Amino acid sequence: MLPEAEGRRRLVVAGFGMVAYRLVERLAALDALGRYDVTLIGEEPCPAYDRVHLTGWFEHRDPQRLALGRPGWPRALGVRAVTGNPVTSIDRESRAVRTADGERIPYDRLVLATGSAPFVPPIEGAGCDGVFVYRTLDDLERIGKHAARARRAIVAGGGVLGIEAAHALRRLGLEVVLLERGSCLMSRQLGPEAAALLEARVRELGVAIVAEARARRIEPRDGRLVLTLEGGGAPLAADMIVMTAGIRPRDELARDCGLAIAPGRGGIVVDDELRATDPAIHAIGECAAHDGVVYGLVAPGYRMAGTLAEILAGGRTRFRGYTPAVRLRLPGIDVWSLGNHAQPGTRLGWSSNGSYRQITLLGRRPVAAAAVGPWEEMGFTQDAIRQRRRMRPEQLQRFLQTGMFSDAAVRRPVAEWPASAMVCNCLEITRGALSAAVAAGCSSVEAVAERTGASTVCGFCRPLVAELAGDTPSSGSSRESATLLTAAAAAVLLALAIAGGSPLPLPRSVQAGHVWDILYREGWWRQATGFGLLGCVLAAAGFALRKRWRRVGWGNLGWWRAGHAALGALALTALLAHTGLRLGSGLNQVLMICFLTASVFGGATAAGLGRRYARLTFWLHVVAVWPLPVLLAFHVLASYYF
Numbered sequence: 001m002l003p004e005a006e007g008r009r010r011l012v013v014a015g016f017g018m019v020a021y022r023l024v025e026r027l028a029a030l031d032a033l034g035r036y037d038v039t040l041i042g043e044e045p046c047p048a049y050d051r052v053h054l055t056g057w058f059e060h061r062d063p064q065r066l067a068l069g070r071p072g073w074p075r076a077l078g079v080r081a082v083t084g085n086p087v088t089s090i091d092r093e094s095r096a097v098r099t100a101d102g103e104r105i106p107y108d109r110l111v112l113a114t115g116s117a118p119f120v121p122p123i124e125g126a127g128c129d130g131v132f133v134y135r136t137l138d139d140l141e142r143i144g145k146h147a148a149r150a151r152r153a154i155v156a157g158g159g160v161l162g163i164e165a166a167h168a169l170r171r172l173g174l175e176v177v178l179l180e181r182g183s184c185l186m187s188r189q190l191g192p193e194a195a196a197l198l199e200a201r202v203r204e205l206g207v208a209i210v211a212e213a214r215a216r217r218i219e220p221r222d223g224r225l226v227l228t229l230e231g232g233g234a235p236l237a238a239d240m241i242v243m244t245a246g247i248r249p250r251d252e253l254a255r256d257c258g259l260a261i262a263p264g265r266g267g268i269v270v271d272d273e274l275r276a277t278d279p280a281i282h283a284i285g286e287c288a289a290h291d292g293v294v295y296g297l298v299a300p301g302y303r304m305a306g307t308l309a310e311i312l313a314g315g316r317t318r319f320r321g322y323t324p325a326v327r328l329r330l331p332g333i334d335v336w337s338l339g340n341h342a343q344p345g346t347r348l349g350w351s352s353n354g355s356y357r358q359i360t361l362l363g364r365r366p367v368a369a370a371a372v373g374p375w376e377e378m379g380f381t382q383d384a385i386r387q388r389r390r391m392r393p394e395q396l397q398r399f400l401q402t403g404m405f406s407d408a409a410v411r412r413p414v415a416e417w418p419a420s421a422m423v424c425n426c427l428e429i430t431r432g433a434l435s436a437a438v439a440a441g442c443s444s445v446e447a448v449a450e451r452t453g454a455s456t457v458c459g460f461c462r463p464l465v466a467e468l469a470g471d472t473p474s475s476g477s478s479r480e481s482a483t484l485l486t487a488a489a490a491a492v493l494l495a496l497a498i499a500g501g502s503p504l505p506l507p508r509s510v511q512a513g514h515v516w517d518i519l520y521r522e523g524w525w526r527q528a529t530g531f532g533l534l535g536c537v538l539a540a541a542g543f544a545l546r547k548r549w550r551r552v553g554w555g556n557l558g559w560w561r562a563g564h565a566a567l568g569a570l571a572l573t574a575l576l577a578h579t580g581l582r583l584g585s586g587l588n589q590v591l592m593i594c595f596l597t598a599s600v601f602g603g604a605t606a607a608g609l610g611r612r613y614a615r616l617t618f619w620l621h622v623v624a625v626w627p628l629p630v631l632l633a634f635h636v637l638a639s640y641y642f
């Protein structure tokens with residue numbers, strides 16, 4: 001054991017990411033911060049933020065929405081926080097670290113929480129402009145800026161991160177090609193049947209997939225990037241390339257000061273007390289290798305932080321490893337992977353109606369599982385893997401026939417689940433622990449989350465936590481999405497009303513005229529509504545062209561799309577006033593039909609109606625828009641000529 005000086009000790013944490021934040025939070029929760037003078041040292045320019053939900057930044061572009069903890073929390077807790085100033089060396093002899101600006105900071109205990117760096121395979125030209133990695137807020141800002149001027153992107157790496165990045169770029173309006181070295185997406189976690197379902201969904205979302213593709217060289221050519229594949233095949237051209245080929249632990253500080261590093265992919269070797277090979281130094285999170293395993297997930301990092309906080313508070317707890325649980329966030333599909341898929345074993349699979357479930361058994365004990373589509377027994381299965389529970393033969397038989405281990409196939413209220421059933425799969429929090437939090441007075445998701453951490457990682461258990469707490473979870477949709485949805489729904493309803501409504505009556509006599517019929521009856525008003533309509537249509541077209549005009553990269557695309565839809569709805573209102581629900585005849589009728597068709601399909605695409613057919617509705621919108629300039633020009637000329 002390390003001899004410790006009396007009084008407050010100096011605790012230095014190198015790395016100010018999610019796991020470092022969790023460590024301080026747990027120390028505070030255990031009332032142990034009073035024992036230490038804590039210094040958190042970060043390389044990034046901002047304090048810890050929620051990297052798991054980093055992709056959400058493309059929707060809201062607000063780093064504050066990712067921040068962990070309340071503003072000013074380090075000061076409130078009496079913690080010194082240093083940002084934008086990485087630790088450059090560790091002097092184990094004198095127990096001090098040195099930072100990039102030359103400051104020497106002594107420690108009694110040092111915690112390394114330096115996370116991982118994206119792995120960029122040794123591809124010729126990988127350092128070119130336009131090639132990005134996907135890890136930090138800075139990376140996403142750079143990607144966002146470049147994407148605003150780009151039309152086509154390649155994402156290299158078809159794991160969970162690659163799929164998430166490809167979908168994000170697609171939502172930014174780019175054509176996206178996703179490359180995977182293996183034979184299918186998420187090839188390390190999913191078998192061929194599950195991967196086929198996932199791939200079908202990814203393609204429906206508009207992402208092209210090229211499997212068994214190994215990038216060999218990237219070359220800038222004519223303002224674009226050309227990627228050559230190993231083994232021939234047509235080269236792929238794009239405006240940007242995002243590398244999502246995995247991660248490597250950031251163990252360089254530990255290597256340089258002589259701490260033991262795991263063979264192969266590296267990682268700072270730690271024991272069950274998360275101690276490195278120097279008793280004054282701990283390592284937690286993605287930079288640590290426990291039992292030879294480096295976890296690329298936040299939940300085991302949080303577990304390590306919790307364990308270390310208890311140890312630093314004087315407890316005797318140990319870290320005993322973690323059953324990996326990965327969940328992919330994509331609209332319209334749930335993909336789960338549990339346990340270690342590298343283990344050999346017998347695989348049992350079940351599929352029905354676009355769902356697939358698979359377990360890997362060693363004897364009768366499940367060691368891994370994967371699913372595409374909802375699976376009510378996911379928590380139970382994770383628990384079985386974690387507890388190394390032996391399944392009964394009839395349970396396995398039932399799984400093969402129904403995809404369920406038990407008869408209780410119907411989803412029971414969470415409150416009736418067994419106390420040991422897993423609700424928060426990421427942090428392995430059971431129904432019993434959550435019920436205890438609710439019984440202790442937590443009556444909202446936020447309160448339960450603050451007390452237990454449940455729903456704070458991937459967020460998928462949020463509805464279950466809400467159900468247990470008697471709360472209604474918020475949809476979490478951004479303001480621009482809500483605006484887009486409202487405007488698109490208004491456009492569709494207006495277009496259908498104009499197409500299907502009977503013409504508003506013209507007055508029988510001058511005296512009988514309504515106030516509003518002058519809009520579509522009187523020359524001056526007709527001109528006003530007509531030019532108002534033309535203005536809205538041109539502005540809407542301008543908003544839509546923003547993506548195609550490569551030099552323009554202003555603002556958040558979400559708001560541009562919402563603006564496009566709102567202008568469309570405004571144009572339809574002007575059309576209603578201009579025509580009084582009359583479809584006209586001859587070319588005017590063709591103009592009306594094209595305009596209304598474009599509006600219905602445009603609105604349907606934006607509102608996400610029938611996501612499966614989003615590509616089709618988008619192209620129908622575009623096709624209906626094409627004749628509009630000529631028809632409109634003819635209509636304006638004809639109106640004045642006659």
Ligand SMILES: Cc1cc2nc3c(=O)[nH]c(=O)nc-3n(C[C@H](O)[C@H](O)[C@H](O)COP(=O)(O)OP(=O)(O)OC[C@H]3O[C@@H](n4cnc5c(N)ncnc54)[C@H](O)[C@@H]3O)c2cc1C
Pocket residue numbers: 014015016017018019020041042043044051052053054055085086087088113114115116134135136161250253284285286287296297298299301327457458
């Ligand atoms: C887009 C994205 C989505 C993800 N989604 C999920 C998910 O759904 N589920 C999941 O479990 N995990 C997910 N992850 C992984 C998850 O974010 C990580 O597991 C988690 O952030 C690890 O926390 P950490 O503190 O160990 O490392 P990090 O969060 O990376 O923090 C380490 C920090 O240390 C800093 N640092 C490094 N070296 C030094 C130095 N010498 N001096 C000072 N500071 C230094 C780094 O700059 C960084 O800020 C995702 C990751 C990304 C990028």
